[in-house]
Amino acid sequence: MxxxxxxxxxxxxxxxxxxxxxxxxxxxxxxxxxxxxxxxxxxxxxxxxxxxxxxxxxxxxxxxxxxxxxxxxxxxxxxxxxxxxxxxxxxxxxxxxxxxxxxxxxxxxxxxxxxxxxxxxxxxxxxEKTFPPQKHTEVLRDTGGSLFCSVIRMAKEAGEFAKAESILDYVLPCEHEDSIHDKVKLTAYEFDFQPILNYGCEGIYIDCYLAGKFDESGRFRLHVGTLKTLKRDAETAKIMGELCGLLLHYASEYVNSNLHRYTPDKDLEREYQRQLEQEAKGTLAEEGNCND
Structure with missing residues (x-):
């Protein structure tokens, strides 16, 4: 054809x-x-x-x-x-x-x-701006890679990424580094963000992982992104070590500020039911006051 x-x-x-x-x-x-x-x-x-x-x-x-x-x-x-x-x-x-x-x-x-x-x-x-969620249970989830990218964005906006950025060869979320599209949606917050510094065959790497419970799959470790420099000297190692600390800080800040997006579905449903019950009680109380 x-x-x-x-x-x-x-x-x-x-x-x-x-x-x-x-x-x-x-x-x-x-x-x-x-x-x-x-x-x-x-x-x-x-x-x-x-x-x-x-x-x-x-x-x-x-x-x-x-x-x-x-x-x-x-x-x-x-x-x-x-x-x-x-x-x-x-x-x-x-x-x-x-x-x-x-x-x-x-x-x-x-x-x-x-x-x-x-x-x-x-x-x-x-x-969220154009079509705001209508219910407590309607949560647009992050993926492991998008969490990694949000952490990088926060470090840049705070002006604390420039020193490392000048020596980095690349910054890649996991789906692109591995040439896969395993977009794992994060539906739990009982995890730690772990940036791990290592010397590779051609430079220094920071591999970032989530360790703990991040979804309902039973896995407890997820690779979310990598930062790499081709340099191997002591000063570069110091800069990359400092960057690990910055990533750890901003990951904690981001997740703690967005816990609702990481709350398990069953917990969101329970919270939503409590909201409905409280609203129903409030409506009954208002009707009772009107009758009085």
Whole structure:
């Protein structure tokens, strides 16, 4: 079908069954669109369709364009005011119907999954501003890598990262260093942030881990990011050691300031039920005062 637009379009129209949204970008500023991914109805192989977004967008405008595209695009399906989605692939039509019926919180979680760890905090802040959570249990979670990136951001904003930054070769959250996308969502706060300093074969590394309970998986250690310098002298070792202390400090400050985002789901549900009970008691008390 190479070079034959109609043949490719007809094939996708007949066989493309979407099941999720993805993004393929190196830098957010270079994001040209989002990808609707799925399988082939004929052979069950992977298929993807790129949905473009306008060029030259940034900040809130870029997030809004990505969000709107994710919520409204429906390639290879037609719509009608009277019969909803229609076309020759019922499975594809049903995918779009499920999307349209999903709650705002479900939409926000799907949107957040599009972004790399180092963009996740910015995307989350935009979501919380644009679509504030409606219930105590609606929490947009950090990942191990996004926590690492938030700690780096705090150190930079405090003006305490510049000395180390001048000698660093790279700063990478775990998903990019390992070439994997194991975006572990943090649903517990009983962990320690551990920056560990080591000499490697070509410089000095700080490998950052979470040690303790960070989710319900049963694992107790998670690699979240690495900072590396190519230098190996004593002065560099002192700078990297000081950086370990700074990362430890800002990680503690960040987590303690955002404990709600790390609270286990069952605890959030209990807290929410207590809130509802207190509100109900308050309503009854007000009604009793009015009757008096």
């Amino acid at each position: 190479a070079g034959n637009t109609n043949a490719a379009t007809n094939f996708y129209d007949a066989n493309f069954i979407p099941n999720t949204w993805k993004s393929h970008y190196s830098r957010l500023s270079e994001c040209a669109g989002i990808v609707l991914a799925g399988r082939c109805k004929a052979c069950y192989g992977d298929l993807e369709e790129l949905i473009p977004i306008p060029n030259g967008l940034s900040g809130d405008d870029l997030f809004q364009a990505i969000y709107d595209t994710m919520q409204t695009a429906h390639p290879y399906a037609q719509t009608s005011e009277h019969i909803d989605y229609y076309g020759i692939c019922d499975e594809r039509n049903e995918f779009y119907r499920r999307r349209d019926k999903s709650s705002q919180f479900q939409r926000s979680k799907k949107f957040l999954e599009l972004f790399h760890d180092y963009d996740r905090e910015q995307a989350r802040l935009w979501l």
